[in-house]
Amino acid sequence: MNFTVASRGRQFDRLALMYLGDTEVWRTSTAEPTTNGIVWTYVKEMQQYNALWQEPQKLIFDLGNIVDSTYTGLYNTTLTATFFTVPDSPATADTILPISLKASANNTGSVFTVPDQNASTSYTLPYNVQRAVVSLAYCGQIGEEFWYSNVFSSDIDTFANTTGTFPGNGTWREVQLLVDGLLVGVAWPFPIIFTGGVVPGFWRPIVGIDAFDLRQSEIDITPLLPMILDGVSHTFEIRVASLSDDGMGNAMISEGPGSYWLVSGTIFLFLDKNGTQTTGVQPTISAPAPSFSISSAVTQNSTGANETLTYSTSAKRQISISSTITTSEGTFPVVWTQSLSYDNFNHITSQGLVQYTTQNTTATDTGSYGYYHTYSYPLAVNSSFTQTATTLGINGTIFRGEELTTLGPSVFPQGVQNFNISGSASFPIGGGSLPPGQQTLSVPSLPQYAGSQLSTTQNATAEYFSSANSSFSFGTTAQQLSFSGVGTGGGVSTELYSRNVESSNNSIVYDEQNLVGNTFQVPTGLVASLGQVPNVQGMNVRAILGRGPGKNKAELGGP
Numbered sequence: 001m002n003f004t005v006a007s008r009g010r011q012f013d014r015l016a017l018m019y020l021g022d023t024e025v026w027r028t029s030t031a032e033p034t035t036n037g038i039v040w041t042y043v044k045e046m047q048q049y050n051a052l053w054q055e056p057q058k059l060i061f062d063l064g065n066i067v068d069s070t071y072t073g074l075y076n077t078t079l080t081a082t083f084f085t086v087p088d089s090p091a092t093a094d095t096i097l098p099i100s101l102k103a104s105a106n107n108t109g110s111v112f113t114v115p116d117q118n119a120s121t122s123y124t125l126p127y128n129v130q131r132a133v134v135s136l137a138y139c140g141q142i143g144e145e146f147w148y149s150n151v152f153s154s155d156i157d158t159f160a161n162t163t164g165t166f167p168g169n170g171t172w173r174e175v176q177l178l179v180d181g182l183l184v185g186v187a188w189p190f191p192i193i194f195t196g197g198v199v200p201g202f203w204r205p206i207v208g209i210d211a212f213d214l215r216q217s218e219i220d221i222t223p224l225l226p227m228i229l230d231g232v233s234h235t236f237e238i239r240v241a242s243l244s245d246d247g248m249g250n251a252m253i254s255e256g257p258g259s260y261w262l263v264s265g266t267i268f269l270f271l272d273k274n275g276t277q278t279t280g281v282q283p284t285i286s287a288p289a290p291s292f293s294i295s296s297a298v299t300q301n302s303t304g305a306n307e308t309l310t311y312s313t314s315a316k317r318q319i320s321i322s323s324t325i326t327t328s329e330g331t332f333p334v335v336w337t338q339s340l341s342y343d344n345f346n347h348i349t350s351q352g353l354v355q356y357t358t359q360n361t362t363a364t365d366t367g368s369y370g371y372y373h374t375y376s377y378p379l380a381v382n383s384s385f386t387q388t389a390t391t392l393g394i395n396g397t398i399f400r401g402e403e404l405t406t407l408g409p410s411v412f413p414q415g416v417q418n419f420n421i422s423g424s425a426s427f428p429i430g431g432g433s434l435p436p437g438q439q440t441l442s443v444p445s446l447p448q449y450a451g452s453q454l455s456t457t458q459n460a461t462a463e464y465f466s467s468a469n470s471s472f473s474f475g476t477t478a479q480q481l482s483f484s485g486v487g488t489g490g491g492v493s494t495e496l497y498s499r500n501v502e503s504s505n506n507s508i509v510y511d512e513q514n515l516v517g518n519t520f521q522v523p524t525g526l527v528a529s530l531g532q533v534p535n536v537q538g539m540n541v542r543a544i545l546g547r548g549p550g551k552n553k554a555e556l557g558g559p
Contacts, residue, residue, distance in 0.1 A: 001044045002080040005030065008037030011073025013196040015141070015262070016063035018079075020052045022110045023098040024137050024264040027214040030063070031195045031207060033073040034506075038205070042212045045413045046081075048268070050092040053083070062109035086417065091270065093411065097123055099134070099236050099265030111137075111264050112238065115256030119263050120237035127229055127277040130327045131270035131369060133411050135216040136187050136238060138175045138263045143167040146198075147242075147257070148191050148379065149346060149357050151311060152296055154247035158309045163352030169258050170243030170251065170294070171344040171359070172315050177219050177265070178237040179228065183287045184321060185219030188340050188361050190377050190402060198383055199396040201462030201475030204506045209402050209456060216266075218411060220336045220367030223323040226280035238263045243292070243313065251292040251313070268411045272327045280325035290317035290340075301351075308349045315342040334368040354384040370408035372451070377402060394464040400457065407451030407486060414452040416485045419496050419516075449485030453493050456481040478502045 001018075011033050018026040031040055046053070065075055099121050100110035112119035125132075140147050144167070151158070153168035175187040194211050195203040202208070221228075228234045240261045244254040272278060296311040319338040324331060340363040347356045361377040383396040406414050462475025480500050484493040495514075502510040511522040 001026065001046050002041060002078075002082065003028065003044070004039070004041040004078045004080075006037065006039045006076045007031075007033035007073045009033055009035070009072035009074070011065070011067075011071050011075075013194040014063060014065055014075070015139070015194075016061065017109055017111055017262075019060040019062070019104060019110060020049060020057040021098070022100050022102040022104045023049070023052060023096060023266055024100065024109075024111060025049050025052070027137055027139065028212050029194050029214075030075060031203070031205070032200060034204075040205075040212075044213060047089065047413060048092055048411050049096065051094060051096045058104050058107075060104060060107065060109060062111075090409070090413075090417065093133075093268035094271040095126070095269040097267040097269070099238060099267065111262045114238070114240050114261050114263055116260065118237070119239065119265075120235055122233045122235045123267070124231065124233045125229055125269065126271065127231070128272040128274065129225055129229060129269050130222075130272040130278055130325070130329075131409075132221045132225060133268045133367075134177055134185070134219045134221055134236065135266045135268065135411060136175050136177060136219065136263070137214065137216045137265065138187070138189065138238075138240065138261055139192055139214055140173070140189075140257070140261050142260060143258045144173075144261055145194075147171065147173050147189075148344060148359050149355060149381070150258070151309065151346070151348075152243070152245045152247075152251075152294070154245050155296055155298070155309060155311065158298055158306050159348075159352030161305065166352070167258055169254055170245065171313050171346065172243050172292075172342060173257060174241040174253075174290075174317075175217065175261075175263065176239040176241055177221075178235075178239065179221065179224060180234050181237075182285060183319075184221060184224060184285065185319065185336065186317065186338065186340070187217035187219075188342060188363060190215065190361075190375075191359065191379050191400070193398075193400070198381060198398060199394050199462035199464050199473060199475060201464060201473035201506075202396070202398060202460040202477055204473070204475075204503070205508065206458070206477045206479055206501065206503050209400065209458060216412070218365070218367075218371075218373070220334075220365075220371060222325070222334045222368040223283045223321045223336050225278050225325055225334075226282050226323055229278055236265065236267065238265050243294075245294060245296075249294060249296070251294045253289060272329075276328045278325055278327050280331075281323050283321050283323040286318070286320045288318070290315050305351060307351055308347070309352075310347045312345045313342070314344075316340065335366065336368070337364075337366045339364045350384070353386070355382075357381045367408070371410065372405075372407040373410070374405045375403065390468055392464075392466040395462075397461045399459050402454070402456050404454045405451065405486065415454075415483060416449040416452045416496070419449060419485055448488060449494075450488040451486040453484040453486055454482075474505045476502070476504045 013032050014030045016028050017024055103110045148171050150171055151166045152170050156166050156168040173189050177185045193208040195207055240257045242254045242257040243251045245251045293314040298306050299308045301307040317340045321336045324333050342361050344359040359379045363375055365373040378401045380399045386393040458479045460477035464473040483497045484495045486493045496516055498514045500512045
């Protein structure tokens with residue numbers, strides 16, 4: 001799937017969701033355009049949805065936008081699907097079922113909005129399912145976009161007299177999957193930052209990790225098959241949990257987050273032979289509540305006003321589900337286990353004008369048929385803002401990363417299939433230092449890989465300024481990415497591709513790539529306009545950043 005967009009003018013970043021019928025198949029977002037215009041392309045593999053592509057589908061691409069005298073940027077979009085066959089392709093699901101609003105008949109998107117809506121649906125599953133996996137799609141919006149910087153609910157008015165009310169519910173979030181009301185798996189979110197996030201100058205032209213392709217999380221429900229393959233309807237529900245606190249250092253799970261999260265799910269069913277029936281032992285489910293450790297402290301200045309707020313959260317959770325199933329291939333044990341750990345620290349100073357956040361999430365998921373997945377999401381953000389009667393300013397630095405290891409039968413492509421070759425092959429590349437006309441690199445025979453490792457980091461600093469007549473943002477960003485294949489049996493990994501790219505003041509200044517030991521550089525110096533970003537005169541900067549309604553300038557003494 002190729003998505004190419006051209007835009008010129010002034011516009012905020014926008015979220016977009018693509019559906020095949022009622023099933024969400026892609027969640028992406030837009031770059032913020034410049035006065036002179038920008039173009040970007042993203043290519044996404046969609047073989048995991050083969051069962052849907054084999055039947056007529058209503059394609060819905062939901063990209064909301066506002067165009068008026070201030071926000072002039074239109075999005076001229078082109079979506080192209082290319083179909084092809086690949087030898088030895090991995091098995092894909094035989095049946096795909098959505099956990100969604102099922103609103104395609106009304107020509108609208110089918111995503112749930114929580115906590116306002118109950119995100120559930122029910123199905124009677126076929127008797128011959130031999131493997132079942134649920135994927136979860138989610139992201140926070142408005143007061144939940146920067147959930148990792150939210151304060152405890154007992155602290156939301158700490159700076160009410162200066163920078164205004166902060167969003168609450170703490171910094172911990174958990175996306176939950178329940179089957180018939182039983183918790184059977186969770187996802188602890190990656191902190192997505194869209195192209196206007198924190199400081200817009202971070203993301204010109206390098207975008208935030210996963211901002212163009214928000215990853216879905218997998219939960220293996222194969223151990224539940226003996227319970228749910230009984231010929232009756234079962235309910236699949238998605239919830240988003242947060243923290244509530246008593247103001248005395250105690251925390252517990254809250255039934256819902258603030259406003260709001262967009263969620264949907266997909267059930268991938270892998271079927272046994274026709275006429276067979278999967279049976280087994282009823283599952284053993286262990287899903288105790290997570291353990292929390294929190295702290296919060298406020299200091300005052302000489303006038304008695306609240307000057308600083310320091311708070312931290314640590315969380316751990318263990319989930320284990322096991323059973324035995326019998327299919328036409330025999331009887332064998334199936335499991336789903338999760339081990340998750342989370343740490344977050346926030347320090348707010350200058351009566352709410354400066355905030356420093358560090359966070360790390362780590363987890364290991366183990367499923368049936370050899371599935372294994374680990375992830376780590378380090379994050380450090382430092383932001384400060386200034387505001388006068390006529391100007392707004394934001395300064396920020398950020399370090400963030402994403403580390404993923406996946407082995408075994410993921411329902412999503414792992415990226416190693418193109419490298420599982422038994423003879424030499426040629427790979428196309430996009431420009432570089434090769435002689436004219438030579439746009440491929442030849443690589444030797446490679447070993448077979450059972451999985452993949454992805455490691456990427458971003459390190460950036462940027463500024464934003466807005467006045468009555470102009471607004472602009474600029475900065476520097478560096479990103480490193482390494483993609484490796486992991487040998488069978490979890491053996492030695494081999495780096496297959498790496499990239500080191502840097503931008504400064506809206507231009508790419510360095511871009512080096514390595515493909516299986518072959519290094520090449522992409523031409524740089526393609527300049528984007530130092531550009532106009534959405535002018536937010538009259539709005540409070542905390543509201544702009546999604547960190548609370550704050551106070552407008554009139555309330556703070558401005559016009």
